[in-house]
Amino acid sequence: MKTKNIISLSLLWSLTFSAQVGIKTTTPNSTLAVAGSLGADYKQITTTAYTITATDHYLTYNGAANATFTLPVIGTGTTSYTGRIYKIKNISASSITLQASSGNTLRIDNTPVASFVIPTGAYAEVVNNSNTTGGTWDLSFTVLPKPSNVEIYGIQLSIPPHANGTAPVADWSNHTTTSYDTGTGTDAWWIISKTSTTYAHTSSYSNASRMMIVYEYQGTPFNVTNMYPILTAGNNSSFPDIFTTSFVSLANISGKTRLTVSVSRIDFIGNNGSNNSNWTGTFLLNLLLARKLY
Structure with missing residues (x-):
């Protein structure tokens, strides 16, 4: 038990006080350096109304009708979500309306909007910025649908x-x-x-x-x-x-x-x-x- 406690304390000490943490590397060159693959949550959605959760990361929609995906409500502290990224791919024959929660907005350019349509075959990434007043999600990357038929x-x-x-x-x-x-x-x-x-x-x-x-x-x-x-x-x-x-x-x-x-x-x-x-x-x-x- 003492040995395990020492290891746990050593790991906690390195995470708390080291400026850089490495996984499978002894010479991390970033705050977190991973010398290997990286996995995150993946989920395929078929329902036409879906509220994106705090544990979601990559979402694929393959439903039979137009859908609405609602982003989490942006708050303060642990719900400020600064830097959180969601990746959304539409593989269905319908569209996804990605909408901000009430009081929040999406930002394509400098003009905030309430929603953004992701058409068939398209992909979008949104990242939460540091604005907690009103709450804003940036559309950081979008890919148009595959070429027309x-x-x-x-x-x-x-x-x-x-x-x-x-x-x-x-x-x-x-x-x-x-x-x-x-x-x-x-x-x-x-x-x-x-x-x-x-x-x-x-x-x-x-x-x-x-x-x-x-x-x-x-x-x-x-x-x-x-x-x-x-x-x-x-x-x-x-x-x-x-x-x-x-x-x-x-x-x-x-x-x-x-x-x-x-x-x-x-x-x-x-x-x-x-x-x-x-x-x-x-x-x-x-x-x-x-x-x-x-």
Whole structure:
């Protein structure tokens, strides 16, 4: 018994009077130095209303509806909680409203708020500061949810000259012309065919110049299920050209993803002096592919 008392007194003496305490180390370099792992309380919550306790540390929510987590009431002395940290992770399909107790606040910036919403897939840490007047919890760290359920891919493609312009470029098929391909390596897009239709301008009707273009992606084919193309045509010249693009099809054919679009010039129809509406420049097609994951 005497030996145990001596050990207990020695440990108490070191904890009380030593400036630094080490666990599994004889040379602590901090007030408390741990040469090993550190464990703290972990709890998974499924109820929609939960009051965070003095013994909680890491909380995970996996309930079936929106939940409210309420922080402890900040007081003085042993309930001042200065420096206490809570870690909260939301793995549910619902949201968590983290709220301060009555009279207390949360601080995101310099404007106190009563609550903070932790959405699906997000994580937040709160730490109690030294303010006991009114009581404040600082949101010291937040992580946004995982990316949304949409994959996005974007690239800028070329719109080649029309086959019936004043400086025509003949139509082609089977990728016999490579001058208007874009991208490099596996992120390359080829124009494997283009088909031009000249303007029609008569006394009874007018049709705009247009061209059907088939682009083929040379990398791993896209998963085109639930994929939606967004197309915008750009004018990269000083000509007053205005283009409109229409989506025709997106499909995987022979191990390649093919995008077919129809491009029309709507600036004017017919002849304009020595120029005509069958365009002769090379213009831009901005392509954005968005796929819904789930």
